[in-house]
Amino acid sequence: MSAVMNRNTQPSKYGATRGAIQIKNVDKIYDPEGAAVKAVDNCTLDIPAGEICMVVGPSGCGKTTLLNAIAGFHSITSGEITLDGELLCGPGKPQAEPGSDRVVVFQNGALFPWKTNLENVAFGPIVQGKMSKKEAYEKARSLMADAGLGRSERNYPGEISSGVRRRVEIVRALMNDPAVLLLDEPYRALDSLTKSVMHESLLETYYKNKVTIFFITHDLEEAIFLGHRVVIMTSRPCRPKKILEVDIPHPRDYNALTSTRFRELMDETMDAVHEEAVKAFEAGEKEG
Amino acid sequence: MSAQVMTHQMPGPGRLRKMMTNQRFYRAITGILVFIILWEVGARSEQWAGFAFPWIGLVPPPTAVLGAWSTVFVESSYWMSWLQSFGRVLAGFTAAVLLGVPLGLAMAVSRTFNGLAFPTFEVLRPIPPLAWVPAAIIFWPTQEMAIAFVTFLGAFYTIVINVVGGAKSIDIRYFQAAQSMGSNGADIFRRIILPGVMPSIFLGAAVGMGITWEVVVAAEMISGGGSQIGGTAGGGLGFFIWNSYLGGSYELIVVGMISIGIAGYLCSSTIRKTGTWATPWKRLR
Numbered sequence: 221m222s223a224v225m226n227r228n229t230q231p232s233k234y235g236a237t238r239g240a241i242q243i244k245n246v247d248k249i250y251d252p253e254g255a256a257v258k259a260v261d262n263c264t265l266d267i268p269a270g271e272i273c274m275v276v277g278p279s280g281c282g283k284t285t286l287l288n289a290i291a292g293f294h295s296i297t298s299g300e301i302t303l304d305g306e307l308l309c310g311p312g313k314p315q316a317e318p319g320s321d322r323v324v325v326f327q328n329g330a331l332f333p334w335k336t337n338l339e340n341v342a343f344g345p346i347v348q349g350k351m352s353k354k355e356a357y358e359k360a361r362s363l364m365a366d367a368g369l370g371r372s373e374r375n376y377p378g379e380i381s382s383g384v385r386r387r388v389e390i391v392r393a394l395m396n397d398p399a400v401l402l403l404d405e406p407y408r409a410l411d412s413l414t415k416s417v418m419h420e421s422l423l424e425t426y427y428k429n430k431v432t433i434f435f436i437t438h439d440l441e442e443a444i445f446l447g448h449r450v451v452i453m454t455s456r457p458c459r460p461k462k463i464l465e466v467d468i469p470h471p472r473d474y475n476a477l478t479s480t481r482f483r484e485l486m487d488e489t490m491d492a493v494h495e496e497a498v499k500a501f502e503a504g505e506k507e508g
Numbered sequence: 509m510s511a512q513v514m515t516h517q518m519p520g521p522g523r524l525r526k527m528m529t530n531q532r533f534y535r536a537i538t539g540i541l542v543f544i545i546l547w548e549v550g551a552r553s554e555q556w557a558g559f560a561f562p563w564i565g566l567v568p569p570p571t572a573v574l575g576a577w578s579t580v581f582v583e584s585s586y587w588m589s590w591l592q593s594f595g596r597v598l599a600g601f602t603a604a605v606l607l608g609v610p611l612g613l614a615m616a617v618s619r620t621f622n623g624l625a626f627p628t629f630e631v632l633r634p635i636p637p638l639a640w641v642p643a644a645i646i647f648w649p650t651q652e653m654a655i656a657f658v659t660f661l662g663a664f665y666t667i668v669i670n671v672v673g674g675a676k677s678i679d680i681r682y683f684q685a686a687q688s689m690g691s692n693g694a695d696i697f698r699r700i701i702l703p704g705v706m707p708s709i710f711l712g713a714a715v716g717m718g719i720t721w722e723v724v725v726a727a728e729m730i731s732g733g734g735s736q737i738g739g740t741a742g743g744g745l746g747f748f749i750w751n752s753y754l755g756g757s758y759e760l761i762v763v764g765m766i767s768i769g770i771a772g773y774l775c776s777s778t779i780r781k782t783g784t785w786a787t788p789w790k791r792l793r
Binding site for chain 2: 292318319332333376377378392
């Protein structure tokens, strides 16, 4: 516990005091009916607190498996994952407990359709018993207003556009004051114009709350635009193939997309990503 | 432009005005009118064309049905039949909801309970409610209870199946999101499963209500005899039809049929309205 406290007093290079994830030699073997399929192979990755870590890989490469292991939805076969020095899963504890320190934003969104957007945002602290309903609604209102979502408070998620839904979901996640945001291709279904608006709004949110962001995508442009680092994964089984330091300074806006440095970084990594995409295609991996 | 302004200034409450300017409303009216006219012409074919059209030529015409209706309309016994059928439907249906929803939820939530209850349930389910009539008459002390029991069966299975199916089809992401935000089992049941199955409960209830009416009418025809319309035992709209058949009044048979149509419509639209009220997120705004 004291080790954890020491960590907390020392902000990381991104100015965050918590949310450091260490993934050490993680394997994941899916074994339905004895047909062992290796999804993650000896994966090691060190993510400092407050980093935007973008994970890129072909569809179905096993990156979501890694995210699910951190979130506590799936078990791992071997290796260990720690958050701020505390074991999430590892030897003797194959599956982490899901918890509000690591909130997930899902691929197709998981706002509860039966709750209004405001009720969705207020959900976490209410079920955790951390706030009274009144306090939670007050905080939710102010967070939504900050994010420019005040007008959608009373609407149900089914009544707003998918772009706005994603933003509400990120606010809902932040409402829990998490150390880590786990984003699983959250903008996959959006058109490219909406996507660029989403990217700027995510960065804006990040500059206000320095949380660690573990962001899965298969869009290289998205990855370089948002990330401090871009981890390119091999096609199944999944393992870091190349790690790119994005040296474009934050804060960034959409102008970064047309900068020379951005193009250079794209060129530098495109080959690696393409190679894996071809491998995945030839292996006939299904979408997902 | 001025014509548009005129329609907007039409008098009357908003909903009525909306209905009067709604194309679908006129289509529905036209459809019903055409149906009644064809029926009248077909039913009077022997009188008017000299030969009876097959099938429809033997049915009493709508004007005659209306005449018969106006005579029973003022009789308390006719309304007594309504009351009796409604009472049975409501008793059976309410029992089906009160028992079916918790049973369905238990089967959806607990694998152990599902393993214990499902096989028995699946063997009993295909037995048509009407096949229970003789047994029900034997093991329930009164005929009234037997009819209500058979009515209950009609709605019960449908409600249970819908609740189980509804709970199983809740997207796993909602559970994961709730867990990820720190929900415990009770929270997940109350805040995810209950609202998640709500639409299925109402769907099951609406379908179940339809079956309830089918069953109650048949049960009344089978077991409702022994007294005249309006008697304390038996009776109901099903018996009203049966009695009219025995009495040779074809007009009253049709009156009974239409009455059941209206009664069933009233019940299912009540459920639909309640469902819309209880699941506001399903409303398109």
